[in-house]
Amino acid sequence: MAYNTKQKEAVLACLKEHSEGHVHAADIAEHLAKSGSKVGLTTIYRQLDKLVEEGVVKKFVTEGSSACYQYVGDGHCGEHFHLKCESCGKLIHLKCRTFDRLSAHILEEHGFLSDPGRTTLYGICGDCRAKEVQ
Amino acid sequence: MAYNTKQKEAVLACLKEHSEGHVHAADIAEHLAKSGSKVGLTTIYRQLDKLVEEGVVKKFVTEGSSACYQYVGDGHCGEHFHLKCESCGKLIHLKCRTFDRLSAHILEEHGFLSDPGRTTLYGICGDCRAKEVQ
DNA sequence: TTGCGTGCAAAGGTTTTGCATGGCA
DNA sequence: TGCCATGCAAAACCTTTGCACGCAA
Numbered sequence: 154m155a156y157n158t159k160q161k162e163a164v165l166a167c168l169k170e171h172s173e174g175h176v177h178a179a180d181i182a183e184h185l186a187k188s189g190s191k192v193g194l195t196t197i198y199r200q201l202d203k204l205v206e207e208g209v210v211k212k213f214v215t216e217g218s219s220a221c222y223q224y225v226g227d228g229h230c231g232e233h234f235h236l237k238c239e240s241c242g243k244l245i246h247l248k249c250r251t252f253d254r255l256s257a258h259i260l261e262e263h264g265f266l267s268d269p270g271r272t273t274l275y276g277i278c279g280d281c282r283a284k285e286v287q
Numbered sequence: 288m289a290y291n292t293k294q295k296e297a298v299l300a301c302l303k304e305h306s307e308g309h310v311h312a313a314d315i316a317e318h319l320a321k322s323g324s325k326v327g328l329t330t331i332y333r334q335l336d337k338l339v340e341e342g343v344v345k346k347f348v349t350e351g352s353s354a355c356y357q358y359v360g361d362g363h364c365g366e367h368f369h370l371k372c373e374s375c376g377k378l379i380h381l382k383c384r385t386f387d388r389l390s391a392h393i394l395e396e397h398g399f400l401s402d403p404g405r406t407t408l409y410g411i412c413g414d415c416r417a418k419e420v421q
Numbered sequence: 422t423t424g425c426g427t428g429c430a431a432a433g434g435t436t437t438t439g440c441a442t443g444g445c446a
Numbered sequence: 447t448g449c450c451a452t453g454c455a456a457a458a459c460c461t462t463t464g465c466a467c468g469c470a471a
Contacts (some may be wrong), residue, residue: 156425156470178461193428198461200426214350219460236399245399251392258385264413265370265379271409279398290445290450312435327453332436334451353435 160192164200165224168210172224174242175213181222211244213237213273231270238278245278294326298334299358302344306358308376309347315356345378347371347407365404372412379412 167181167188176184178197185192201222204210211225223244234252236245252269259265277285301315301322310318312331319326335356338344345359357378368386370379386403393399411419 158426158470160427194460195429195462196427212350214348216346216348216354220350236393236397236401238399239402239405245397247397249396251389251396255385255389259370259408259410262383262385263370263379263381264416265372265408265410266416267370267408267410268373271373272407274393274401274408275405276393276399276401278400282398282400292445292451294452328435329437329454330452 159190160196161200163188163190163192164197165204165209168204168222168224175221175223175244177219177221179219211235234269235273236278237273237275238281239275240277240281243278243280293324294330295334297322297324297326298331299338299343302338302356302358309355309357309378311353311355313353345369368403369407370412371407371409372415373409374411374415377412377414 163185164181167184168176171180171184178194178201181197181201182192182194201210201212205212205222208230209224209226211223211230213221213223215221221242223242225244225246228246230246233249234247236247237243238245256267256269259267297319298315301318302310305314305318312328312335315331315335316326316328335344335346339346339356342365343358343360345357345364347355347357349355355376357376359378359380362380364380367383368381370381371377372379390401390403393401
């Protein structure tokens with residue numbers, strides 16, 4: 154049903170390579186062009202859509218810039234919250250009891266059923282805070 | 288330094304009127320047109336920018352649609368987290384001890400300094416869950 | 422051979438910018 | 447009067463769509 158193409162592999166490889174941070178669609182095009190494998194923007198967008206739908210890639214929309222994408226593998230990211238560093242782009246998966254309790258608290262006290270898959274907490278990670286101090 | 292104009296007042300009034308949910312820039316234009324006060328989209332965007340900068344209005348960027356804006360007054364919204372209902376748009380201000388503890392936990396255990404002003408938790412509010420069941 | 426995948430060009434929609442005009446203080 | 451605010455038109459920008467061709471199975 155789904156074909157394997159060079160472009161598909163190239164896009165996924167690029168996402169995996171940069172999984173420490175995030176990439177924009179245009180970034181991927183640029184990286185692939187440098188690697189010698191030219192892939193059209195249209196194709197990149199189409200592959201990204203599929204990967205996001207499969208849950209292999211997480212999509213972030215932030216103010217004032219284009220959408221960014223980050224490889225997360227099959228880490229069941231719909232089930233836990235994430236912290237995203239606004240400085241370096243690092244994504245921290247919060248597989249943590251405290252947050253389970255948090256969800257419960259929100260539900261009980263505020264009647265609100267939170268959706269970890271759609272929620273990202275923004276801030277600055279420890280590494281970047283250390284760098285800022287220097 | 289800043290002038291008071293009819294347009295400025297009209298935009299702010301419209302935001303206040305719809306503060307239960309959120310509005311898009313085009314919504315504001317439409318509402319104002321119906322009220323008899325035509326205001327250009329450019330002006331609406333410029334006023335929204337200022338209001339967001341002043342902290343009087345909160346801006347949300349969500350996937351696949353235009354940015355939406357919501358009046359929050361001077362509720363010190365940079366200091367607490369928010370829950371936003373994906374169904375009705377209601378914004379819940381979490382001035383709640385549990386979340387102060389949460390911030391502390393994230394900082395201590397994960398080294399991550401969270402930024403409540405930039406963070407919104409998405410989900411479904413109690414009212415909308417009740418409606419869904421019916 | 423079949424039909425999905427690709428990529429160019431063009432369209433689409435939102436937001437921003439340039440510039441002349443309008444209106445507050 | 448001085449200067450910010452407005453609004454039209456156009457540009458900028460990211461993303462999606464149409465369509466013909468290419469290529470995997």
